[in-house]
Amino acid sequence: MITTTPDTTRVAAITTGLDRLRRSLHTAEDGVPRHLDEPPWEPGFVADLPRAGVGSLRMAEFDYTSAELHGRAGLTDDLAMAGPVELLTARGAQALRTICRDLKPWAVHNDYVVSHRLRNVEAVSPFVRAMVRDPAFLRNASRLVGVPLIPHPLRNAGVQINYYAPPADGAAPAVAKWHLDGMNYVFTMTLSDHAEHTGGDYVYYRGHPRDFDINREKITAMGASHPEVHAAPFQHVGDTMFTRGSRVYHAVTPVSRGDRITLAVSLFCPLLGTQDENRFWHSAPDDGLLRTLGNWRRLRRAVRRPATYCRREGIPVIPSAGRSE
Ligand SMILES: O=C(O)CCC(=O)C(=O)O
Ligand SMILES: [Fe+2]
Numbered sequence: 001m002i003t004t005t006p007d008t009t010r011v012a013a014i015t016t017g018l019d020r021l022r023r024s025l026h027t028a029e030d031g032v033p034r035h036l037d038e039p040p041w042e043p044g045f046v047a048d049l050p051r052a053g054v055g056s057l058r059m060a061e062f063d064y065t066s067a068e069l070h071g072r073a074g075l076t077d078d079l080a081m082a083g084p085v086e087l088l089t090a091r092g093a094q095a096l097r098t099i100c101r102d103l104k105p106w107a108v109h110n111d112y113v114v115s116h117r118l119r120n121v122e123a124v125s126p127f128v129r130a131m132v133r134d135p136a137f138l139r140n141a142s143r144l145v146g147v148p149l150i151p152h153p154l155r156n157a158g159v160q161i162n163y164y165a166p167p168a169d170g171a172a173p174a175v176a177k178w179h180l181d182g183m184n185y186v187f188t189m190t191l192s193d194h195a196e197h198t199g200g201d202y203v204y205y206r207g208h209p210r211d212f213d214i215n216r217e218k219i220t221a222m223g224a225s226h227p228e229v230h231a232a233p234f235q236h237v238g239d240t241m242f243t244r245g246s247r248v249y250h251a252v253t254p255v256s257r258g259d260r261i262t263l264a265v266s267l268f269c270p271l272l273g274t275q276d277e278n279r280f281w282h283s284a285p286d287d288g289l290l291r292t293l294g295n296w297r298r299l300r301r302a303v304r305r306p307a308t309y310c311r312r313e314g315i316p317v318i319p320s321a322g323r324s325e
Contacts, residue, residue: 009223009253013178041130045092049140056082063208083241093238097191100161112285115174121159135316149267153302164200165259173254181245182278183266190234197258202232205249212249246277270306
């Protein structure tokens with residue numbers, strides 16, 4: 001029997017199958033003004049990565065076997081989660097928070113995965129575009145994971161702002177439903193102090209997605225009281241968690257007080273491009289069929305010719321990655 005909990009951490013899981021096709025039959029709007037007033041990016045906003053002491057979980061702790069891991073000979077790629085860590089200085093994180101707050105009026109409501117969010121942030125924020133191309137920012141992200149990482153060719157899903165607030169009267173609360181991302185390398189930067197909101201926890205299932213799928217009903221019903229569901233330790237503005245989003249089921253619980261904003265930055269490993277787990281039908285419900293077709297072509301091209309992609313996009317030479325431990 002499934003026991004439900006009286007707490008407020010219950011979140012549904014995303015739908016699949018034909019529902020994705022139905023949700024894809026729209027044209028996404030593109031209404032953000034191109035030149036909002038924002039402070040310029042400064043290279044000095046990149047924080048120093050700690051040499052040691054960053055919490056981490058390996059894929060084996062999520063019951064993955066070595067045969068299932070990403071990577072290739074000479075390039076181990078088995079980090080499941082890490083953090084919290086600061087990728088930006090306090091000044092950098094405050095500047096980013098202001099920018100993301102100012103962009104809120106252009107966020108779109110969609111109950112597919114994340115209820116309220118703005119996609120393709122690189123297209124509307126020169127600050128964010130410069131941040132994800134900053135050589136030191138990319139070097140730190142790469143060192144944390146242990147593989148070289150660059151901006152993701154799927155621009156719509158690459159950098160997104162997620163907004164969580166208590167529901168307006170009668171509306172469903174803003175959440176992230178239980179899901180796997182299309183992206184392998186996701187850095188979730190919180191732009192709110194935890195004390196500013198109640199609820200809004202990033203929760204994840206510490207186990208294999210196969211087991212999540214078998215026990216989906218029980219896990220979604222129990223929420224945070226399920227023994228394998230844990231909350232990521234976000235506390236302060238700027239705290240960042242790495243998650244192998246495509247392999248770790250996660251969700252965000254409803255906010256009942258205050259508000260929470262996160263910036264989700266997904267990166268791409270040009271050496272392991274063929275292992276990218278994005279699927280056409282994962283992003284079509286958010287972006288519409290037409291836009292997804294174009295995005296998809298660009299992703300396939302970048303997988304085939306990563307050096308050409310970097311040159312064309314002005315992405316700095318791939319930083320070398322030695323894992324920091
Ligand atoms: O906002 C968060 O904390 C996580 C959102 C998320 O899972 C996503 O953007 O895919
Ligand atoms: Fe996600």
